[in-house]
Amino acid sequence: MKKTTHFAAALGLTAGLTMSASTAPMAASSNDMPAAAPVNGVIGYILTDEVWAVYQTPEGKQECPEGLNAWGPREQFKKMFVDDGKKRTLEEAQLAWEAKIWHPELGEDPFPFRGPVGNISYGVNLDGRVDADDQITPDGVKGIDNQLYRAIGCIEEFRGPTGILHFLVNRYLRDFEFNRVLIEISGVEDMVNDPHVDVTILRGRDRMMADATGNDIIPGGSNRVDMRWGKKYVQRLTGKIEGGVLTTQPSDVTLPHAIFNQIPGEDHMKGAVFQLKLTPERAEGLLAGYSDIDNWYRQLNHSWSTHHQSYGQLSSPSLYKHLHRLADGYPDPKTGKNTAISSALAVKFTQVFIQHPPKEVASR
Amino acid sequence: MRPLRTVKVFSMVAAAALMASAAGAQMKRGEPVEDYQRQPLPPGIQVIITDIEGPVYANAEGKTLYQWPFRALRNGDGGEQKGKPTCDNTVYKENAGLMSPYPGGFILPDVDKRLSCAQLWPPVLAPADAKGVDKWAAIKRPDGTMQWAYDGFPMYTSILDKKPGDVNGGTRRRVTGEAGALREPVGPPPVIPPGFIVIQVATGRLVATADRSSVYTSDRDTPNKSNCYDRCQDEWTAVLAPEFAKPLGEWGIIQRSPGLRQWTFRGKPLYTYALSPEGRNASLQGSDVPGWHNVYTQRAPNPPKGFTVQDAPSGQVVADRNGKTVYIYNCNDDAIDQQSCNHPDLTQAYRIAVCGGGSQEKCMRTFPYVLADKDAKSDSQAWSRIAIVRCTHSMATTSQATSRAIPGVNSRAHGTVSKPSGCVTTISTMRRERARQDIDHASFA
Numbered sequence: 001m002k003k004t005t006h007f008a009a010a011l012g013l014t015a016g017l018t019m020s021a022s023t024a025p026m027a028a029s030s031n032d033m034p035a036a037a038p039v040n041g042v043i044g045y046i047l048t049d050e051v052w053a054v055y056q057t058p059e060g061k062q063e064c065p066e067g068l069n070a071w072g073p074r075e076q077f078k079k080m081f082v083d084d085g086k087k088r089t090l091e092e093a094q095l096a097w098e099a100k101i102w103h104p105e106l107g108e109d110p111f112p113f114r115g116p117v118g119n120i121s122y123g124v125n126l127d128g129r130v131d132a133d134d135q136i137t138p139d140g141v142k143g144i145d146n147q148l149y150r151a152i153g154c155i156e157e158f159r160g161p162t163g164i165l166h167f168l169v170n171r172y173l174r175d176f177e178f179n180r181v182l183i184e185i186s187g188v189e190d191m192v193n194d195p196h197v198d199v200t201i202l203r204g205r206d207r208m209m210a211d212a213t214g215n216d217i218i219p220g221g222s223n224r225v226d227m228r229w230g231k232k233y234v235q236r237l238t239g240k241i242e243g244g245v246l247t248t249q250p251s252d253v254t255l256p257h258a259i260f261n262q263i264p265g266e267d268h269m270k271g272a273v274f275q276l277k278l279t280p281e282r283a284e285g286l287l288a289g290y291s292d293i294d295n296w297y298r299q300l301n302h303s304w305s306t307h308h309q310s311y312g313q314l315s316s317p318s319l320y321k322h323l324h325r326l327a328d329g330y331p332d333p334k335t336g337k338n339t340a341i342s343s344a345l346a347v348k349f350t351q352v353f354i355q356h357p358p359k360e361v362a363s364r
Numbered sequence: 365m366r367p368l369r370t371v372k373v374f375s376m377v378a379a380a381a382l383m384a385s386a387a388g389a390q391m392k393r394g395e396p397v398e399d400y401q402r403q404p405l406p407p408g409i410q411v412i413i414t415d416i417e418g419p420v421y422a423n424a425e426g427k428t429l430y431q432w433p434f435r436a437l438r439n440g441d442g443g444e445q446k447g448k449p450t451c452d453n454t455v456y457k458e459n460a461g462l463m464s465p466y467p468g469g470f471i472l473p474d475v476d477k478r479l480s481c482a483q484l485w486p487p488v489l490a491p492a493d494a495k496g497v498d499k500w501a502a503i504k505r506p507d508g509t510m511q512w513a514y515d516g517f518p519m520y521t522s523i524l525d526k527k528p529g530d531v532n533g534g535t536r537r538r539v540t541g542e543a544g545a546l547r548e549p550v551g552p553p554p555v556i557p558p559g560f561i562v563i564q565v566a567t568g569r570l571v572a573t574a575d576r577s578s579v580y581t582s583d584r585d586t587p588n589k590s591n592c593y594d595r596c597q598d599e600w601t602a603v604l605a606p607e608f609a610k611p612l613g614e615w616g617i618i619q620r621s622p623g624l625r626q627w628t629f630r631g632k633p634l635y636t637y638a639l640s641p642e643g644r645n646a647s648l649q650g651s652d653v654p655g656w657h658n659v660y661t662q663r664a665p666n667p668p669k670g671f672t673v674q675d676a677p678s679g680q681v682v683a684d685r686n687g688k689t690v691y692i693y694n695c696n697d698d699a700i701d702q703q704s705c706n707h708p709d710l711t712q713a714y715r716i717a718v719c720g721g722g723s724q725e726k727c728m729r730t731f732p733y734v735l736a737d738k739d740a741k742s743d744s745q746a747w748s749r750i751a752i753v754r755c756t757h758s759m760a761t762t763s764q765a766t767s768r769a770i771p772g773v774n775s776r777a778h779g780t781v782s783k784p785s786g787c788v789t790t791i792s793t794m795r796r797e798r799a800r801q802d803i804d805h806a807s808f809a
Binding site for chain 2: 229
């Protein structure tokens, strides 16, 4: 959450768009101070950053005292197939390894695996309880449910700023219009405290507006709603604002998420909540919920090749076992085994003017 | 024992007589095809207009010509440099370790049946006294024979192509570093004015400006007359012709307003889409706007009857009759000669590892074939009905597909192998000419 790296983003384009009255600027705004209310009670934001929330100290000394995970694909493959002197077929070695990725197995991980120690983590109390194995945020909030962190917290791939799944994710988030996620908060009477607001997730059609460096997405851009290809991503939530922080009611949430070559994918969360600190220009915080493990794992491998995973010591077949070991939600009615894992995405939004299509287009 | 299902075998054109240009199914259907520059050709080389890749060079038999351009791969390089043919008779037995993170030195799948590069990609040989013409030159192969090269790149045919117009050996579509060093069909330059390019995409030969902005036409325009003024110009930018530009073939110029000349193609004024995302090369996004269309010199053929087109978050996709998205498996191996592994005539080990973890039966559940009706027909070479031998997942031979199975023997495309007990049934499925799976927002209709 604190080590987001920005990459070049396309210049925005706003010429010629008609601003809807419902997305007009706030009545009063300043850079980082909450405003009383947006005009017409509506404010839109665009998703600019999205990484799995990982609590990090310098060099991981606190949370990964034995070092980061050392057994990635390259290391495991070498141990299994190269150093014993036997001549093997590609099917016995490389293709067998790829088969393990696409058809993972449960059970004991045959390789050493390092997860974070201690109980500090970013996240949200998803089940409303404070259990002994729950985590605590760096600023002391108890009852945090983020078991995913216990699986990925010491894997370089997920850690900023150098982990591939950290920095490349945000580059593609900005580069690919497939990933254009908007949220529109409506019914806002007070940006600091409002007991009921409506939150609509939408998909945008346009690139983001960046500053002159191309690195920062700046507020004031506009984005058209995609009501044709993005219809499935229209999701309506309710929530409240307390102390300038928006918290939504738990709801299943799906966000578009494409990686290389815009290979289409999605992040699914069950019982997900947004917890966002709002300003007239930015919204920053978490999207936390239970990730269906099979979906999460498929999205990971659908998006990132073994090549990419190797550079951050991420072994998917090993991780799959630990995801299931740490699973803590949505038990299978037949087996009783948990199918989902509590998780949190660290997200950042920038204010944007959302351009709704005419009603006749939206209703198609 | 069940009889094998029949496979539709398209009649082969008498290729030897095809010394002039030939056209694919589009021209036969009366659909426009790409016009190309008539350039001098060596004896025995011709131009054939194919269904997906447009005009390509072909040999005297009508077989498409390919090049194998040098490409940087993850752990090294693959392909050929100009003037230096390397595709020879070596049968590589082990992988080369060109694809991170895997090392080389492992025995390649189906190694006992593996062909050499030159067997898979026969070089287009030139007479010893061949004379170069235009961009064509005869270059010496390592074995001393002469080979035709175009723009410096040695030319090959593909044994996957069976008849004129087939382009099963490669594509000009964009590929990524993970794809390996692929072969590309080679063709004559299109007839286009300066400032335009033609880009190969899944839906055809797409026209774009030289900076790769797709161009569009509007239903509101009338022949050689633009009706896009005022607010229309907020989103659509007329493609203007320079002062000294001249009409060329199907390309015309209209006077948009005094001093402003606009390009037309086939009588339709051309525009770019101002709201197209920057950096999205060859975007098809503007065609999402009702009444606006991308421009192609030649459209890819529609899927045969029984396929559907579905809206997906990434755009329109081809689907089966039940609306399930149709996928194509792409694969290139990690040997020095970079053989493909995505055709039923080639090894299936890679695909079965991914879709079934090594189990053919599991593959049949995870990525089942799109079954073809008994009477399914295709009116283009882009789509065809084939028969697959169920237990090997290889393409059935004509005799297998048209006659009853012979117990104990299963002829494969290259050689004869023992057949496991029960290996008698084939699956009739549809295949589309090699096409990569990048995502296009476009209408197939």
